[in-house]
Amino acid sequence: MEPLNPSFAAAVAQSFAQQPIMNLIGARLDLVEAGIVEISLPYRADLTQQNGYLHAGVVTTIADSACGYAAFSLMPEGSAVLSVEFKVNLLRPAQGESFITRAEVVKAGRTLSVVRADVFAISANAGRTLVATMQGTMMCLRS
């Protein structure tokens, strides 16, 4: 997909750095390409639910930011992005030493973009396991 903003990678990195929640949970921006974003998150016990798995809301937090920035990477300079809706299927318990989500734009529109994100758990023993998948709609607000 062709980016409209030649500085899209810097724009994504700058906005990511301005999301305090990413800092709180320890998420890192790993990859930014046109229409593709990866965010990773090391396991931390304070991010879990009652069984010690990553809480579905935390899984969603990184997947949603990845989807938003994947869409944002294809938007014109000066745009803002917001999440319209998303749906998450939780496939397996989110247990691992770290987690990574990869979002890819399915369709980039002038106003609405549809994005999909997979979330993987990573562990020394089990390797990379798909634990959740998101399908969502992101909106472009032009300046």
Added chain:
Amino acid sequence: MEPLNPSFAAAVAQSFAQQPIMNLIGARLDLVEAGIVEISLPYRADLTQQNGYLHAGVVTTIADSACGYAAFSLMPEGSAVLSVEFKVNLLRPAQGESFITRAEVVKAGRTLSVVRADVFAISANAGRTLVATMQGTMMCLRS
């Protein structure tokens, strides 16, 4: 709806206390009735996205826990609950002094329950504003 577990309120409170993420973000369990759960969350700057609004993932975190516990409140003693999937529509920017989500079971099944949660922003000026709504499926694991 008729609870199968006479101690459902204590069971929900106990499990909620075992979700470290609720403590990290500062969420509180406000109400537990049969099939209904409310969770509240005071605003904190470190829970926000790049515009200062509560991140959609945090909105989802409290809504998902509320849905899970609303379903759990109707499950037999000794059950465990897990989220199968949810869909969230984000209706307005999540800005306010605090937030509250109210989840209600739409259909309680033996294995699967469907639950809906609304999330409201609360502020001295604007009162109570609906900012998001979730529709999800929760699963009962019997011991």
Added chain:
Amino acid sequence: MEPLNPSFAAAVAQSFAQQPIMNLIGARLDLVEAGIVEISLPYRADLTQQNGYLHAGVVTTIADSACGYAAFSLMPEGSAVLSVEFKVNLLRPAQGESFITRAEVVKAGRTLSVVRADVFAISANAGRTLVATMQGTMMCLRS
């Protein structure tokens, strides 16, 4: 909710009459209020899946049209409506002598509206049973 188009009921009825699929499956427009639409559908064996229940796609067909027209009823004169996305939870087998869906706008926006629809099966024996619920996003295209 306040309608922007004083002739909204006629506009909905006219558009509904122009949906050939409604005629094919035998759906009827039963109620149009500002932000609320009901569509009913008598049972027919040729609308079913392998167990004799109404196919989930047919359930979705009437729910989607009801959501679209509920949103459309609040749009300015001359607008067009299209479905952006929807999510459907199927709660019980769709069996009955007839079916009715009631859609209500949750949030009407300038561009996007969020709408919810319940679908009920109706039978002489069992009365009215909730069989499915939809949560979706509808878009306004201005002329």
Added chain:
Amino acid sequence: MEPLNPSFAAAVAQSFAQQPIMNLIGARLDLVEAGIVEISLPYRADLTQQNGYLHAGVVTTIADSACGYAAFSLMPEGSAVLSVEFKVNLLRPAQGESFITRAEVVKAGRTLSVVRADVFAISANAGRTLVATMQGTMMCLRS
């Protein structure tokens, strides 16, 4: 993915033939592999909405059947399949001479399977265009 039922292709074909709605709309079962199903549908004016595009409910009808049968192809002999929920994003107007949906199982579980389906419009001029995508949950009922 490994099929548990060696006769899965025949089982899918037999169940598909028992869905009267597929006959009503003119859908055909094109492909059955383990975890993958394709269904096609020629354009017909009586399947459209007010603008002459295939109604989103018809798009959903073929996508849901494809998802259900993709999941069913991996279930043990004698199982039945039902749709728990699905979410559909409508990406472009569904216009074309015919339509095809391809469903692939994302995760096959003992009770629940998650399946994704893309729906394409096909026309002599524009070739194959993605018009919708579904992410859903299918349930296995054992005999």
